[in-house]
Amino acid sequence: MEKLKMHSPDLTQDNIARLRELFPGCVTEAKSEDGSVKLAVDFDQLRQELSGSVVEGPQERYHLNWPGKREALLTANAPIAKTLRPCRHESVDFDTTRNLFIEGDNLDALKLLQETYLGKVKIIYIDPPYNTGSDFIYSDNFVVDPETHKLRSGEKDEAAQRLIANTDANGRFHSDWLSMMMPRLKLARNLLRDDGVLFVSIHDVELASLKKLCEEIFGAENFVGQVTWKARVKPVNIGEAKYRPQKEVEYVLMYQKSYVPRTFFPLFTGGERSYPHEIDGRKYRLTTILKSNRGANFRSTMSFSLGDYSPPEGQRWQAGEDVIHQLNNDGYIEFRDGTPFRRYFEDEEGAEHDPFYCFMEVDWSSTSEAGKSQLNEILGNQHGFDTVKPVRLIKTLIQACTSRQDNHLVMDFFGGSGTTAHAVMQLNSEDGGNREFMVVQVSEPSITKSGIAKYETIAELCKERIRRSGAAVLASDTHDGWGRDIGFRVLKIASSNMADIYYAPDSLDKANVDLFVDNIKPDRTAEDLLFQVMLDWGVDLALPIAKQAIQGKEVFCVDGSALIACFDAHGGIDEGFVKELTKYQPLRVVFRDAGFKDSAVKINVEQIFKSLSPSTEVKCI
Known part of the structure; x- marks a missing residue:
């Protein structure tokens, strides 16, 4: 009888069969013999993807490189012998909920989830350390042979051993951060659906490096956009930053898994806005969305029966009739007097008439200060977070790329204070959606400026925030069609349940x-x-x-x-x-x-x- 292997999958062998799909970073720009530059296979990179040890010998080409890159790639592919242990007493509605909270190192979590959630996640949003010089980053053990790595049994589970301060005095300041991010983003890409989307919050310190890294992993053609949002109202304190511009904005990079027919809705920038239109007492701003070769579309505030309506003679739906009907069913097309408010069609020959138009609710009054205030209301002010993403930001990103009816899975593997889980529950309660969340957070010590923390670890704080915010959402006015799932199963990363002899019977x-x-x-x-x-x-x-x-x-x-x-x-x-x-x-x-x-x-x-x-x-x- 066949035995279960009981360890995470070895991705190296899978890479061989799915090179083009899984490894867009292996296609790069290289100089040919006649001096011209063209796309070519990076065989050095390919050899590393398919190798169980560090491969030497890179050649000169246009790509992102840093000391430790090959070791980071090795660590992404190496399997581990760990598991997830359920924790019922810390969960909420363990037997009925569809939401998950995974406690432990997110690299281990991403490896453990490779088979179960391969190609199943609709949105991944992460807010990683910004590498400002005062952040903690994961200290991954790169230089280790695959068999040793495979049999690691959780000897570094404690947060104090997994996280290190990365000060700007470190000679590997940028390299260590990139080495931390690369394996996590590679594994995250595997989990996304073909129409899945990655959002990454970032500050300007690593914005350029992150964009190059994501383009290597996802392919430059799958860059969707960069959202700039007004993160704070109060200017940064002078002090150490007195010789630098004061920072009020942050960024969200957006990448798609691959090009497939999809719907992207408008994303917005921060700053002052005018809202000249009013519908049912709510303020809106008319937003122009030009047709995109990636199938970009629009979200509106109203939908009416599409019925038997069809474009005028000699014209066609720009997005295709099936897509238009789906958009209408999901509430994204506005009709006035029985016809679309603006034209969503073009000449049969393909010539465009008007740009797309839509009404889109825009409210970016939510800042990091507002996010911190929200967290204070839920947990009190002894939580140790100086900046917190506002629920409105995450909720809008999720709303822009998910359908309320399709059980879309939203993942955040830098869980922090739990804003993503809060946003999913809040959005579902408002539109009757059935989106699910999966949050991963390591047991990082929770420290406030005063040194007095109400919660021992960030993971404990995150779980409590989800419990309390869920209860608050449930107690508010909610959509009649909402399933009212505010629970979550707690699963904790641990060494394998199997004794070492299970993996090495010959010993x-x-x-x-x-x-x-x-x-x-x-x-x-x-x-x-x-x-x-x-x-x-x-x-x-x-x-x-x-x-x-x-x-x-x-x-x-x-x-x-x-x-x-x-x-x-x-x-x-x-x-x-x-x-x-x-x-x-x-x-x-x-x-x-x-x-x-x-x-x-x-x-x-x-x-x-x-x-x-x-x-x-x-x-x-």
Whole structure:
């Protein structure tokens, strides 16, 4: 019987089959023999992508480079033997929620999620350290061979060992920051849907470097735009910055996973705005959106029945009829007197008439100060955050790229104070949406200027903010169609549930074989094992889980019969029990190796399922 591997996937072998799709950074500008510059495959970079060790020998070309880049690439590809352990008592509505909170190093989290959420995330928003000279960044262990990396068992889980200050006196100031960001962005790209979008908040210190890094990972052609927003009203204190321009703005870079037919809605800049139009007592500004070769469209404040309406004779819908109908169903097209308020069509020959127009609600009064004030209202002022992203900013970005009806997944792997989760719940409550969030935050110590922190770690603060903001959203006026999901499952990154011998059976000392009858660590629960199996098998971690007794044995049923697991370790699994499980016709079933009555039962399990439930995949741990 095949065993589950119980470690994160080794991406190096996958890279070979999907080079063009997964590694746009391997296509670069290079000088040919005749002196002309053209696109070419960066074979040095390709060799590194497909190598298990650091490869030397770069040649001169246009690209972003820094000391430690190859080690960072190696670390992105190397698998780890870790898991996610559920924590029910810190969760909210554990059994019914579709939201997840993952506590631990975000690099480990991104690796663990590669199979389960590959190509499933609609939006990733992150607010990483800005590298201003006073930030903490992750201290990743780059120079380690893949097998050693693979068998790392969480020896650096403590935040104090995972995070280091990166002062501008550090000779590797920019290099260390880029080495931290590169593997995380590469892994994040894998998780995005084909129509997925990445938003990254950044300050001007690393704006240029981040843009070059994202273009290498996503491809320059997938740069969508740069949003400049007014982050603060109060000017930066003079002091150390007295010889620099005072900063009032920050930026959000936007990249798409790949070019596919999609809808992008208007993004905005900060600064003073006039709002000359009023609809139902709400102020709007007329925004002009020109047609884009990437299928950019628009969002309006009203929608009416499209019905049998079609463009005038000799003209056609610019975005295509199917897209227009979908936009209308989602509430993005405005009609007046039975026709579109502005033309959304063009001549059959393709000549444009008017630009696209729409009404778009714009309110950028929300700043970092406003975000901090929001956090103060929820948690009090002993939280240690000087700047906090406002809910309105994140909510608008999410609203611009998601549909309320499609269970779009929104991820933030620099969770911070939990603004992204708050924004998702707030937006859902307003428009009746069913978007889901996944937030990752390491257990970084929470320190205020006074040294007195109400919460021991940022992760604890983030979870409490989500609990309280969810309750506040639930208590406010909400859309009748909202499912009212304000819960989240807490999953904590930990060393694998499997003993080291599981990964290296050849190293077993035959003289001590009796010590290794069970290959599972003694402090792990059946639910711990279940979540590692779900990770390994690529099963959605937010699916409902039911527990029942069958013939006196504890059995987990994930989403009905998507996965059935029995981790009985006392030799009670016999053929009668196995036949009983076949009645559920599960897609997958897993047993614990130590649970079989004897070797004959273990051998016969697959044949029993093949006969009585042929579509079931059977494995053991």
